[in-house]
Amino acid sequence: MELADIPVRTLRGQDTTFGEVVDGRVALVVNVASRCGLAPQYEQLEALHTRYGPRGFTVVGVPSNQFLQELGSADAIAEYCSVTWGATFPMLEKAKLNGRHAHPLYQSLTEIPDDEGKAGRITWNFEKFLLPTQGTARRFRPRTVPDAPEVVEAIEAALA
Numbered sequence: 001m002e003l004a005d006i007p008v009r010t011l012r013g014q015d016t017t018f019g020e021v022v023d024g025r026v027a028l029v030v031n032v033a034s035r036c037g038l039a040p041q042y043e044q045l046e047a048l049h050t051r052y053g054p055r056g057f058t059v060v061g062v063p064s065n066q067f068l069q070e071l072g073s074a075d076a077i078a079e080y081c082s083v084t085w086g087a088t089f090p091m092l093e094k095a096k097l098n099g100r101h102a103h104p105l106y107q108s109l110t111e112i113p114d115d116e117g118k119a120g121r122i123t124w125n126f127e128k129f130l131l132p133t134q135g136t137a138r139r140f141r142p143r144t145v146p147d148a149p150e151v152v153e154a155i156e157a158a159l160a
Contacts, residue, residue, distance in 0.1 A: 003131065006104045011063070011074050011091040018105055021090050025058045026132050026158040028146070029109065031097055032061045033069040033125040034080045041126050042085035044146035048155065049089040055159045056133075059089035059146075062105070066097045067125055097122040114139040115150075132158035 004019025030045060049059040063070050063077050071077050074093060081087040095103035098121045102110070106122065109129050113119040115138070128140040128151065138154050145151075 003105070003108055006108070008103075008105060009093040011078055011093055013074070013093070021060060021092070022058060022131070024133060025056045026052075026130070026155065027058050027060050028151075028155070029060045029062060029105075029129045029131060030146075031064045031066070031095075031106075031122055031125060031127055032081075032091075033064060033067060034071045034077060035069040036067070036125040038124075038126040038142055039085075041146055042081060042087055046085060046087050046089065048146055048152075052155055052159060057155060057159060061087070061089060061091040062097075062103075063091065063094045064097050064122075064125070065094060066122065069125060070094060109139075112137045112139045114141055130154050130158060 004017060006018045007015065008018050008021060009015050028048065032042065033039065045059045071080060077094070078091065081091065095106065097103070097106045110121060111119055112129055124142040126142040128144065128146065130138040135158065140151055
């Protein structure tokens with residue numbers, strides 16, 4: 001199945017497809033968690049979304065409690081992201097990332113290797129996948145901050 005055809009549900013409960021969410025834009029898909037020590041990355045994600053959005057880029061947040069650090073309800077997640085970090089980028093509903101019950105989006109994304117050639121399980125919150133409209137997808141591990149030079153360079157190249 002193509003990524004664009006994968007059914008998803010937004011954080012607000014709207015059934016759609018991943019393709020409709022990204023709407024032909026370069027996307028940075030990130031599994032997020034409100035109570036993670038890496039949550040300050042929300043601010044950098046929003047800055048990227050704002051800076052590159054007019055050029056055809058979007059961040060897509062995917063809340064997950066896979067590592068037991070996400071809030072319980074969609075409303076609580078939405079409020080936290082908006083009030084605490086000013087996040088305006090699209091958010092999907094809370095999803096499982098690893099294992100037999102992983103969301104189909106993550107079943108596909110985890111096949112993408114990082115720069116060291118390692119694919120497979122999501123290792124922690126804030127793992128990032130850059131999905132260009134053409135070319136090769138990139139995977140950045142959780143501790144790589146969203147505005148790291150290698151991420152920004154990859155976004156710029158995907159938008160060129």
